[in-house]
Amino acid sequence: MIDWRRGGPTGSLNAWVRREVRVQLRSNPAARAARYTWPHRLLRGFFSIATFTRFVSLYVCVCLLVVAAEILAVQFGEQEIAQWLPPVPWPMSDQDTWLLNISGYLIGAQVGLLSVVSISIALVSLIAQRENAETDVKVYYHESLAFELVASNVALLTVLCLQLLWPFQTVLSLLGASATHIAFKPFLLGVHLVWLTVNLLTVAFFISTTLRFVQDKSRQEIRERYIVNITHPVELSERLRRSVYSTSSLSILRSAGEATGQDDKAAVFFGSHFDEPQDAVLEATFHHSVMLHDVHMGVVKWVLLRWKNRSLEKLRDAARDEGMGGGRRPLIWFPIDLNLPVQGTTPICFQRHGAELTRVEKLLLRYAFCFRRVRDEV
């Protein structure tokens, strides 16, 4: 007996599964022991930016914000604003030289980091290839944040090189809109420094993971951590979703007090195909490829229980007519499978015997089956 209230007010299948997986991960000792720590999660949060393009794009956004701030400052009284800010501890005339020197050091450091990371990745890949350990290498790449770190390093290096010329500030200066009393460039330099520090910390984390990866016991731990945090929640959710969807056939017509198993008077099936009549009770037309994404089981249950009660009344009448009535068991089934793309006019519900569904019930059922567009693979 599945308590669909755990899937929210409408008994969402996905919400129900999410909750189950969350509870399982919280209560399972093996999962608890292998969860990422909070600093680790923060680090992964930052590196969820993941790609070179995104890193650079994000930096460009920050840069544009700084440029916008400079323009606004010039427009609305730079001198007044400068009075509110702490004085710059170096002469403004030497600022560009200072910046150039520091940027040079940063580029040097960044190039050093990048070469360490690149060589490590190359070495591990080579060793792993020799040992036929493709999946282990993939786990290593993921757990050491290798791709993200390389992307971040390359992005920062690109940014540092470009910012040797300060392109945005140069354009501002040419337009005569650059600030003379407030130092905006050092702010960006600060951003570079913070970014470099994060990269440095991550390289430390990367090297530590790399060294641990070559030890058997630590490699097992890394593998377990990867499974608990990355694949297991997704994989378990997917299995549970499919299983619960199909096994709902057994329990959805039963109330809490009734025994388990299929209802012996009326039957419902999800994701099953029978000898289907020509006309579907409910169908929908999709112009693009879609996939059944979620089912609001609470709503489906409400509709089906109403239908069952009406059907059983009808069945009683029919039983009297025929003396037996065993062959007219009301049956309703939903042939749609989870995760199977459909397109065009698609039957959602078929029915054999039993009472007819009302318009409102059909409307609710249509609402309960949520589809999501998927990419055409043709």
Next chain:
Amino acid sequence: MKSDFPEPDDIFEELAEKVATAIERGKVVSFKRSLEEMERFHQFLLALNSARSEDGSQFNYAQISGGLWNEPHRTWIRHYRRLFALAADQITENDEFISTLAHVPHHLFSFSRTYARTPEITSAVLDLGPMMVHRLQGWRSKRTTVQVPLGGEAKPKLDLAPSEARAYANTLPSLIGAWEALVRYAPLTFEWNKLRRQKKVPERWTAYAESWPFFWAHLTNTAYCLAACVWNEDEAGASAYLDALLSWRSALRHELDAEHFYTPYHRFLYPTMFRQSWDEVEGRVAILVPQRSVHVSPEAVFSSLLTSAHNDVILLTAQLFLFWTVSQKQLTDIGARVANRLLQLRPAEHGDEPPSTRPLSLRSRFLDMMRFEVAPVLEGETSYAADLDHYIQQLDNMTERHVVPGRIYTPSTLHGRGGLMSSEIAILAASVPMTGDDGLRAYMAQLSANEALWPAADDSIRRLLNHLQRILQSLETGASSIGEGVKYVLNAEYPESLPVLSNILKSVVDDVEAARRSRLRERAIDQQKLLDLSHLFEKRLLEEPLDFPFFEAFQVVRTEDSGGGTVLDVPISNVQKGQLTTPPMDYDLADFAPSLARSADDILWRTVWGNFLQKPRQIHGLDMTIQNVAFWEKVSTLIPQVQPNSILVVSISSEGSVLRKSLYGLSKVSAGIKIESVPTKSAKRNYIATVNGIDVFGASFPAGVSWLFSAEMLQQIVFEKLPDTNLYAAIKYVPADEETGVLRLLAKPKLDWRDTPIFELKFLPSQEDAD
């Protein structure tokens, strides 16, 4: 790249690949390290999927396949298959690989990490044993040759080359040792010592019950390994696993035998008791254990159940092997030879020495076999007998011919113990003494006299009698396979045994049946059962809407007054008394009570129709057919007199057929006649069509006769209380003899009719009627 995350299966496969590479390269140290890594990963996955359900029971998410072909935990186990095959290939060079792999199940159970050991997970892990044996047999099959001595007759002797045979024989003990270690260390795995010290009796029983799937899977898999060796005609393997099976129980002797208890009825204890609470088990044991016996502990019952299960598996395995030989499924007689040793409990290491123990008597053999038939059936149709059927099905499945996957085929193998009857009879016949019956008849008479001893009371006795009747039928038909089976079991001809066995069994059946009949005669009818049936009958008549042909809108009422009603008394003869006793002493007829209730409609309808037929009718002769417009015009002139809701009833076979043909456009209709089928009326019984607004129904009338009357003529049915009861409808049982009787369905209805006429119209049958 981001979406290309490896799944646990990918990682598992790669770990297995590392182990496989080490085996192929012959690197023992690397192999052991890689295998340990793989085992730990396997355990981690099982632990990660472990959970507790809301009722506190263990559960493992790895059992959820989620629509995939295999459950994840089964997929993980399958990775070992390839390793066993590779290690088997290395037996002659280095047997350490296969010996180490043989410990995998033990490692999976005994590493420090704990996980939910559900019966399914346990069974899957223990399936590694048979999996290894199949790979070994695969290796052996590739290397066996047909050896024909020079100048000798051709004979189907399959054998390994001497060096390989020696290597194989040297490896077997370590494999068996690893397999037996699972049971030997089970007390540690299940923490029995801690259990005994710290837990109360009911909790101890629950803990033993939870460990039962492990022992059952191990026991049946040991027998499966033996069967795999026998089927592949592997003498060395069969000897090794025969010893393992025979000595299976001895591994736990030091743990459990201190708590022994004696009962002459130990065969009536079944593993289905593990699904019961300790209180229920104690209650059952108290019936079976003589009063003078000491206090019975959970350990003692557990020990007794293990011993019984062990004996059952040995006996059934022997029956199956005998069946294989007798039905000529194998080239050699290895099956019969191993069966013989199993029946004599003689390990292979004793060679051809005579058995140390005395052969079992006919009585013991009979009781051992009877035990399967009388096992109780629990809710959901689960029973120990069904488990044994499944066990036999699994074992015999290895003899199935090659089939194309996905194709529908009829299995040629056994579905259960039913197919082993000839072996069963042969074993019984081989135990028949030269004189007497080993006290079987007297013992059975004593048993049958006490119904409470039997696991499912009279139901058990009925099943046993049925089974014995089938055995007697088989003995009468005299299948040659039985005689041949006896020869194999005894290693000698014993043709006299079959008629003697038949006579003994006949007398047993007579005695048991006589005791049962005597009990049936003494047992009174359960009045509560009759009352329940009466209430069901009454409810159907008075509370649920009655559906009669032709008549509608009548009321069903009950009255306290009496007089006016006629007692309706319908007998149902030849009802078995056993149906109405508690506990029931006859087979539960499916739907007995509901079908009785359903017949209420028909019974009452016959009364109503009989009463209606006695009413006067006004006859009108018409010189026309039903297809003439004039007929319907005449009918319409009579309709105002038969209001409300007038209907016309015609012959269903002649006029009914004519009207239906007209309705479906298969015959012409005269102008002025409009035939239609009204959807709202089509559900009514016997409705044919509506002609010119008149509803026409069919009945078994002669052609050319119809009745016109009001469908609401029957106004109400008044039920009066039956004399001397408080019921409006009742069922009574009147004994016809001591075992059968008559059920009388009683009611006292009074029919109120409206005072409207009934017209009987006689007309000419139409030409089409003659056709």
